[in-house]
Structure formats: structure tokens, C-alpha cells
Amino acid sequence: MKFAVIVFPGSNCDIDMYHAIKDELGEEVEYVWHTETDLSQFDGVLIPGGFSYGDYLRCGAMANQSNIMAEVKKAAAAGKPVLGVCNGFQILTEAGLLPGALLRNRDLKFMCRTVQLKVENNNTLFTNHYEEGQVINIPIAHGEGNYYCDEETLAKLQANNQIVFTYSGDNPNGSLEDIAGIVNEQGNVLGMMPHPERAVDELVGGADGLELFKSIVKQWRENHVNN
Amino acid sequence: MKKVKIYVTLRESILDPQGSAVKGSLTQIGYEEVQDLRIGKYLELTIGDTDRDIDTIVKEMCEKVLTNVVIEDYRFEIEEAN
Structure with missing residues (x-):
């Protein structure tokens, strides 16, 4: 399986993401600069953390205007896994x-520590390696992670099981319903505040995040490889 | 040439912890009459002569890039620039 790690000016978790895929999973991965205009050769897209464009205007606002985002939207529409x-x-x-x-x-406050996450939905291509209700340890590092949506959207997220991760116990940022990560309606786009790519090796404090990447690869193999 | 002044604030339904903290300190130093304080952003654009309708393009820019309508409200004023 071949992954793209999208790199914006100001991305700073791109190397961790690359390491997780290449060294821990042993899958193919390439950095893709934000001015690029083609993602068709990739099977999955990873948008790393950091401060793209220095968080100018609003977090993510400027990055969203980059060339590559039109391609990320195409990949998402084609059903490819997209993780942000x-x-x-x-x-x-x-x-x-x-x-x-x-x-x-x-x-x-900027919060930087390891938190406990509850896997609310293990029936996604990102979480099939976890048990439902499993509590995992994943680091967070953010100043703007307080998830908000209107009531109608929240009801939809709940009805469709789109809430994938919640903070277990202590909520570090005040997010609605303790939300830490959600998927889109089709289930192939996952956004989460905690950093699974920073938890892929017991040597550096835990490997609970590795299962997320393994889940993506497992699902992809089931769909694409005939034995 | 036109000068466009854009004011952006968090939507009423969204808590503004920064604004609440600042209101708290105003109360503390004796300005009890302050009922609410919300902190926002101010953007100033200078727009050159164009055939396009200024009102329409400013609205477009606000909705596409300058604000996030999920969490923010905006209003703007258009003035003649010197």
C-alpha cells in the first residue's frame, strides 16, 4: 500500500508520519509538497500535524487553499483512506x-501530554484493529482542539456512528461530547486531534497508535489483494 | 479604489473564553456595567478598480477564506479610499 504524506510550509509531524509508515509498518510512503497537483498514484493520504502557514487567519484556513487540497478531495470522493x-x-x-x-x-492553553482515548467505533477502516470500548494511550499537542458543531450535525454524527474516538475521563480541551476524532459519512476520512504517529514504538512510550495504521493496511489488503 | 473593513467575531452561540476573561478583569477594576465582551478580528482590504461587484466579491472572499461560517459571524463596510 502506498501512502502520501502531505507537506505544507509549517507542517512538523510529517517526519513522524513517514517514519510510522515506512519503518514501523514497512509500507511505501512519499512526501508530497502542497503545490503538487496529482495524488492518483497513492492508495492513502495522510495530513500531518503542525502549524501550516503559521496558523495565520485560522488553523488550516490557508492550507485549504493549496493546490493539493483539490486532489485530497478527489481521493476522499474516490473512497481512499484520508487521515488528518x-x-x-x-x-x-x-x-x-x-x-x-x-x-x-x-x-x-496549549496542551501537550498523553491522554486516554476510548474507541467508540471499531467498525471503521481506521479502527478495525481495536476493540470497541478499548481505552488507548495517545499523545496530544494542540492549542485549538476544542471540537464544535451545531446540534443538528451532532445528532447526525451520533446517528451514523461517526464519533470514532472520545477522551476517556479528563477532556483536555472542552470538546463537545468529549469528541477526539470523527469520520465522514462514508467512513473513509478520519480527523483526530491526538497523534497516533507519535505512539508507534514501545521505546518512546507506547505503541497504541500503530494499530490505527495497521487497520488501514488490513482493510486495504482485504479490498485489493486476492490471495 | 475602495477600502473594505471586515469585522469577524465568534458566533453568539459559541463561548468566547478569552472575552469572558477580559470582561472579568474589567469587572474587577470597577467597570461592573460591562455585561459582555467578545473578542474578534478586524481585516482591512484595499481593492483596486474592478468591473466586478465589490459587495459580491467581498462576500465571496469572506465565505471562502476570510471567515469560517461554522463558527464565525462577519459584517463589512465599503468606503471610498483616498
Whole structure:
């Protein structure tokens, strides 16, 4: 399976994302600069965290105007897995690929620590390696991760099981219904504030995030490889 | 040439913790009459002569890029620029 890691000026988790795919999973991966105009050769798209365009105007607002975003939208429409982490999640909401928006953290502080996440829905291409209700440890590092949407959107998210991860116990940012990650209606676009790519090796404090990437590959193999 | 002044604030339905904190300190130093305080953004655009309708293009720019209508409200004023 071949992944693209999209790189914007100001992305800073791109190397971790690349490492997770190449060294931990052993799959193919390439960096794709934001001015590029073709993602057709890739099977999955990863939008890493960081501060694209210095978070000028709003987080993700400027990145959403890049050439590559039209291609990310095409990939999403074609049903390819698209994962946005942290700033990547913010970009996906700005792009309208996911509903809602990310506001400043309730306490106005940048939060950087490991949190417990509950897997609310393990029936997605991103979470099939987890158990439903499983609690996993994944680091967060964000100042604007307070997920917000209107009541109508929330009701839809709940009815369609689109809430994939919630904060278990302590909610670090004040997000609605403790939401940490959601998928689109089709289930092939996931946005989440916590960083699974920073939890792929026991040597650096835990590997709970690796299962997310394994899930993507497992699903892809089931769909594309005939044994 | 026109000068366009755009005012952006968080929507009424959304809590503004920064605004609440600042209101708190105004209350603390004796301005109890302040009922609410919301912090927003101010953008100023200078727009050259164009055949396009200014009102229409400013609205487009606001909805496409300058604001996020999921969380923000905006209003703007168009003035003659010197």
C-alpha cells in the first residue's frame, strides 16, 4: 500500500508520519509538497500535524487553499483512506471534508501530554484493529482542539456512528461530547486531534497508535489483494 | 479604489473564553456595567478598480477564506479610499 504524506510550509509531524509508515509498518510512503497537483498514484493520504502557514487567519484556513487540497478531495470522493491528525484535522474541517470546526481549547492553553482515548467505533477502516470500548494511550499537542458543531450535525454524527474516538475521563480541551476524532459519512476520512504517529514504538512510550495504521493496511489488503 | 473593513467575531452561540476573561478583569477594576465582551478580528482590504461587484466579491472572499461560517459571524463596510 502506498501512502502520501502531505507537506505544507509549517507542517512538523510529517517526519513522524513517514517514519510510522515506512519503518514501523514497512509500507511505501512519499512526501508530497502542497503545490503538487496529482495524488492518483497513492492508495492513502495522510495530513500531518503542525502549524501550516503559521496558523495565520485560522488553523488550516490557508492550507485549504493549496493546490493539493483539490486532489485530497478527489481521493476522499474516490473512497481512499484520508487521515488528518491535529492540524490535519483542522484542515479537513476547513475543507468541508469533515463537519464542524476546532476552537481554541477551553482553558486557552496549549496542551501537550498523553491522554486516554476510548474507541467508540471499531467498525471503521481506521479502527478495525481495536476493540470497541478499548481505552488507548495517545499523545496530544494542540492549542485549538476544542471540537464544535451545531446540534443538528451532532445528532447526525451520533446517528451514523461517526464519533470514532472520545477522551476517556479528563477532556483536555472542552470538546463537545468529549469528541477526539470523527469520520465522514462514508467512513473513509478520519480527523483526530491526538497523534497516533507519535505512539508507534514501545521505546518512546507506547505503541497504541500503530494499530490505527495497521487497520488501514488490513482493510486495504482485504479490498485489493486476492490471495 | 475602495477600502473594505471586515469585522469577524465568534458566533453568539459559541463561548468566547478569552472575552469572558477580559470582561472579568474589567469587572474587577470597577467597570461592573460591562455585561459582555467578545473578542474578534478586524481585516482591512484595499481593492483596486474592478468591473466586478465589490459587495459580491467581498462576500465571496469572506465565505471562502476570510471567515469560517461554522463558527464565525462577519459584517463589512465599503468606503471610498483616498
